[in-house]
Structures are given as structure tokens and as C-alpha cells.
Amino acid sequence: MKSTPTGDTRTRAVIYCRISQDRTGAGLGIDRQREDCEALAEGRGWNVVEVYVDNDVSAYSGKKRPGYEQMLADLDQGTATIVVAWHTDRLHRSPTELERYISLSERRGVSTHTVQAGELDLSTPTGRMTARILGAVARQESEHKGERVARARQQKALAGEWMGGIRPFGWGLPTGGTRTKIDRKTGEETTEPELDMLRAVPEEAEVLRYWTDAILSGGSIRGLVKWCADKGITTTRGNPVTHTELRDMLMRPRNAGIAVYRGEEIGRGQWEPIVEETKYRAVCAILKDPSRKTTPGAQPKWLGSLLYRCGRGTCDKLVYVTQSGGRRYPSYRCQGGHGGGRRAEITDQYVEDTIIERLSRDDAHDLLLPAPSEMDVAALQAEAEEIRQRMRNLAGMYAAGQIDDMQFAVGNDTARGQLEGVTQQLARAAEVDPLVELVGAKDPRKAWKAMPLDRQRTVLRSLVEVTLKTPRPGRMPDGGYFDYDAVVFDWKRVIC
Numbered sequence: 001m002k003s004t005p006t007g008d009t010r011t012r013a014v015i016y017c018r019i020s021q022d023r024t025g026a027g028l029g030i031d032r033q034r035e036d037c038e039a040l041a042e043g044r045g046w047n048v049v050e051v052y053v054d055n056d057v058s059a060y061s062g063k064k065r066p067g068y069e070q071m072l073a074d075l076d077q078g079t080a081t082i083v084v085a086w087h088t089d090r091l092h093r094s095p096t097e098l099e100r101y102i103s104l105s106e107r108r109g110v111s112t113h114t115v116q117a118g119e120l121d122l123s124t125p126t127g128r129m130t131a132r133i134l135g136a137v138a139r140q141e142s143e144h145k146g147e148r149v150a151r152a153r154q155q156k157a158l159a160g161e162w163m164g165g166i167r168p169f170g171w172g173l174p175t176g177g178t179r180t181k182i183d184r185k186t187g188e189e190t191t192e193p194e195l196d197m198l199r200a201v202p203e204e205a206e207v208l209r210y211w212t213d214a215i216l217s218g219g220s221i222r223g224l225v226k227w228c229a230d231k232g233i234t235t236t237r238g239n240p241v242t243h244t245e246l247r248d249m250l251m252r253p254r255n256a257g258i259a260v261y262r263g264e265e266i267g268r269g270q271w272e273p274i275v276e277e278t279k280y281r282a283v284c285a286i287l288k289d290p291s292r293k294t295t296p297g298a299q300p301k302w303l304g305s306l307l308y309r310c311g312r313g314t315c316d317k318l319v320y321v322t323q324s325g326g327r328r329y330p331s332y333r334c335q336g337g338h339g340g341g342r343r344a345e346i347t348d349q350y351v352e353d354t355i356i357e358r359l360s361r362d363d364a365h366d367l368l369l370p371a372p373s374e375m376d377v378a379a380l381q382a383e384a385e386e387i388r389q390r391m392r393n394l395a396g397m398y399a400a401g402q403i404d405d406m407q408f409a410v411g412n413d414t415a416r417g418q419l420e421g422v423t424q425q426l427a428r429a430a431e432v433d434p435l436v437e438l439v440g441a442k443d444p445r446k447a448w449k450a451m452p453l454d455r456q457r458t459v460l461r462s463l464v465e466v467t468l469k470t471p472r473p474g475r476m477p478d479g480g481y482f483d484y485d486a487v488v489f490d491w492k493r494v495i496c
Contacts, residue, residue: 013046013082016071018054018090030055033086036115041084044113049080072101075110087116167236169249170208170274173199198271205274207233211250212275215283218434218458221247227452247287256280265388277381281426300457302330303348307460310334311469311488319468332468342468346482351466354489355459356438356445364439367463367493380426387419434458465490 015037019029030053041048052067068091075083085091091112092098104110112120172195179194211224221243228234228241235241241249253260257273258280260266273280300306302321310317317335321344330344358364391412398408438459441447448456460466467490471483 010045010047011082012049012080013041013084014071014074014080015041015048015051015084016053016068016091017051017086018065018068033090033115036086037084040113040115046082046084048084050074072104075104075108078108081108081110083110083112085112085114087114088112088120090114167195167197168252168254169236170200170204170255172197172236173201200272200274208249208255208274211246212279212283213432214455215250215286216279217432217437218455218462219452220454221250221287223452223454251284251287253280264392267385278426281384281423285423285426300453302344303351303453303456303460304332304344304466307457308332308347308351308466308468310336311467311486313470342471342486343482347468347487350482350484350487351460352448352456355463356448358463358491359435359438360444368435368439369433369493380422384419384422384426387415387422391415391419434462463492465492 015034017030017033017037019033034051034053038048050071052071054065054067071083074080083091092101105112114120175194175196177194178191181190181192214224214227215221225241225243225246228246233241235245249255253265254269255273255275256277256279257269257271258265258267258277259269275283305320306318308319310319312334315334315336319332319334321330322333323330332342332344332347359367394403394408394411394415397403398405403411434455437451437455438444438447448459451459467488469486469488471486475481476483
């Protein structure tokens with residue numbers, strides 16, 4: 001707090017300055033307010049003992065204003081009897097705040113003077129009425145401004161204009177030019193490449209398409225995260241891609257040319273999509289599916305871990321790989337505690353050979369699932385958009401008071417259920433049979449080896465169930481000790 005010069009008996013005053021948006025960070029608006037307020041105080045012969053500042057803080061937003069709160073606390077302690085502000089709307093735009101200020105002013109005998117609106121005598125009914133009217137007018141202006149800003153932002157969202165923040169993966173092709181950026185804290189100017197947010201970055205777009213196709217073919221987020229690490233793919237900030245970030249990038253509506261405002265889809269954007277909408281909807285349906293299983297703990301390192309089943313007696317539990325119990329090599333062991341003995345490496349190689357042999361036959365194409373070619377994707381997309389519009393209309397009717405809580409809840413739940421059904425249909429239309437990459441491949445074994453482990457496990461899960469029976473003891477007819485007959489295949493896709 002400023003100290004009062006010795007012998008200065010002038011009326012003590014404080015100044016309050018606030019600006020809602022300081023885009024440059026230079027505080028120029030604050031400086032102008034302060035200069036005008038100091039001129040007013042000097043002209044009236046007041047002694048300014050403190051200046052309170054809230055820079056880039058909106059009174060309408062409801063956010064805490066440190067400078068304002070400190071001023072009220074100091075006034076309550078008798079620091080001054082006059083408050084000087086540039087305008088009443090710099091002090092408050094909330095009726096609640098105004099009533100609190102009026103109460104304090106009456107209690108401590110504080111008067112308010114403004115550069116633009118003159119004096120507010122809050123000790124009289126007329127003065128309080130004037131303050132309330134000015135506050136109501138200021139709040140109405142803020143609300144109208146908020147509506148205009150909201151409409152402008154919605155138009156920008158449809159036009160694909162970027163609202164700021166971190167550059168989304170896949171978007172922002174450099175134009176060759178530069179733009180000036182001002183640090184809001186220091187006010188320093190820097191230049192950075194100018195980006196066209198309506199154009200895709202080719203290399204990143206290819207990665208997004210690869211991720212999408214991988215998920216539709218049965219791949220996992222975990223497998224793709226590892227793929228990114230192996231390939232050196234990072235986020236736009238240069239950080240390693242995490243599970244959450246990759247999932248969010250796959251589910252970004254912008255990839256499919258869909259505009260979003262306040263978390264809700266508002267229509268087709270004015271830019272070319274990276275991913276087909278059908279595929280995007282399918283990926284979202286897959287990743288949001290509550291029945292989708294993810295492997296807890298460490299990533300499986302073996303083909304059949306927690307996929308093969310134990311066939312000892314009536315046991316039907318899943319098996320896992322362990323090297324405990326003094327074994328010299330990893331082997332499959334039942335979750336129920338049954339002993340192993342089936343070497344994991346030999347078992348997996350045998351299962352792999354059997355799958356590749358089956359998919360190399362001339363009739364392998366008959367194993368593929370029927371393609372959903374009969375499905376009218378365009379009609380489904382139109383139906384989905386119609387349902388979304390219905391949900392938006394319901395929200396508008398509810399906000400206008402045309403329907404009550406129960407009507408809105410029932411209508412919205414019904415529409416949401418219908419939308420989920422359509423989305424599931426679109427997901428089935430875009431899903432890719434995990435066997436496609438192997439069936440008809442020039443070299444199925446090479447194609448298999450090129451698959452990440454999680455994709456191989458998806459093929460296994462889709463095609464066959466493997467049961468490990470109790471192996472025969474001793475040497476087998478082939479001269480070895482591994483009982484291949486104890487590995488039983490139950491094919492899920494049978495050719496009639």
C-alpha cells in the first residue's frame with residue numbers, strides 16, 4: 001500500500017482498473033484507465049493511496065479478481081473513503097457483486113466516482129437505483145456480446161478456423177509465410193510459421209489413416225502406441241504418443257470433416273476430411289464399446305497367452321506363459337494351477353504354422369466374413385444427422401421453456417439410443433475382417449510376420465480356439481518330446 005505523506009490531510013482515495021481482454025499482454029488499456037482516474041483524483045484534490053489492477057479478468061465471467069477482492073478488504077479496514085474507476089462496469093457486472101459493494105460502501109461511508117459516469121452516491125436510494133440500472137445495462141451488454149461471440153465461434157468452427165491451442169495432429173500445413181506472436185506475460189514478439197488449418201499435413205494424415213485401418217482390422221491402441229515409438233512418431237509437441245493421446249487423436253471429429261462447437265457436432269466442415277466418415281464412426285464405436293476388452297498389466301508377449309485354453313480333464317481355464325518352477329524355458333501354465341510342460345515357443349510356432357497353412361489353401365476366401373455391401377451407408381449417415389438435429393432441437397426447446405425436464409430427458413434418451421444403433425450399423429459397415437490381409441496374400445507367411453503381435457492375436461481370436469490337452473509322456477513317434485496331438489484346434493469359421 002502507498003504511504004500517505006506526512007501532514008497530507010487530503011481525502012484518501014483508491015483507484016481500481018480492470019480490462020477483460022488484453023490480447024497483447026502489454027496492459028495498455030489498464031494504463032489508459034489509470035491515467036484518466038489519476039487525473040480525476042488530482043483535479044478533485046484527493047490523495048491516491050493505492051491502485052488495484054485486474055488485467056485480463058472479466059467481471060462477467062465470475063472468475064476471482066484478486067485486485068478487486070484486496071480492495072474490498074482494504075476498504076473494510078478504513079484504507080480510503082473514495083473509490084475511483086474509469087466506469088462502473090469496470091467495478092462489477094454481477095448483481096450479487098454490486099449488492100456486496102453497496103453494503104460495504106454504506107457500512108464504511110465509501111463514495112464512488114467514475115471518469116465516464118460521474119459520482120455514484122450509494123448512500124441514497126436514488127444513487128443505489130442508478131448503480132443497479134447501470135449494472136443491469138452492463139450485464140445485458142455482456143450477455144449480448146457473449147451471444148455474438150458464440151455465433152462467431154460457431155461460424156468459425158464450421159469454416160474450420162482454428163480457435164487456438166495446440167496444433168491438432170494431422171492438420172496445419174505451413175503456408176510458407178510467418179505470423180507474429182506476442183507473449184502475454186512478457187509482451188515480447190516472436191515469429192512462427194503460418195499454418196493453414198484447413199489443409200492436412202500429408203505425412204501425419206497417412207499415419208491417421210493407418211491407425212484407423214489398424215483399429216478396424218482388429219488392432220489395439222496399445223499396439224499402435226508401440227508402433228509409434230518404433231517409428232519415431234510423436235505428438236505435435238514432440239512428445240511420445242501415449243495411449244490416451246492416440247485414442248483422442250483417432251476420435252477427433254475434425255479428421256472426418258465434422259465441425260464441432262462446445263463439444264457437440266454442428267455439421268459438415270468446409271474442409272476435406274482425412275478419414276472417411278464411415279471409418280471414423282466405426283472407430284469411435286469400437287473404442288467406445290463397453291464390452292471391448294483390454295489386457296490388464298503388461299502387454300502380452302506370446303501369441304496364445306490368455307487365449308489358449310487348458311484341456312486337462314474338465315478344466316477350461318485360460319493359460320499364460322511362465323518360467324517359474326525351475327523350468328529352463330517359458331511354458332504355458334493353466335490359471336487353475338495345472339502344470340505346464342508345453343513349451344511356449346514350440347506351441348506358438350505350431351499354431352502359427354497351422355493357421356498359415358489353413359489360410360494358404362485355395363478355398364481360404366470362403367472363410368472371409370460377408371462384406372456389408374448391401375448396407376446403404378449414405379442413408380445411415382443421413383439418418384444419424386437427422387437424429388443429431390432432433391437432439392439439438394430438443395435442447396433448444398428445453399432452453400426456451402417449451403418442454404419440461406421429463407420431456408427433454410425422455411426425448412433425448414430415445415434419440416441417443418437411436419443414434420447409438422445407427423452408429424453400430426455404420427461401424428459394421430466399415431469394419432475389416434482381420435483375415436483379409438492374409439487370405440489371398442502372395443506370401444501369407446510373410447504377411448503374418450509383418451503383423452504386430454496384437455493383430456496376430458486378433459486373427460487367432462477370430463479364426464480358431466486352441467485347447468492344450470494333457471500331453472503324452474515320453475518320446476513321440478517323430479522322435480521328439482513335444483506332443484503335437486495335444487494341441488487341439490476348434491475352427492470357428494467352417495466351410496460348408
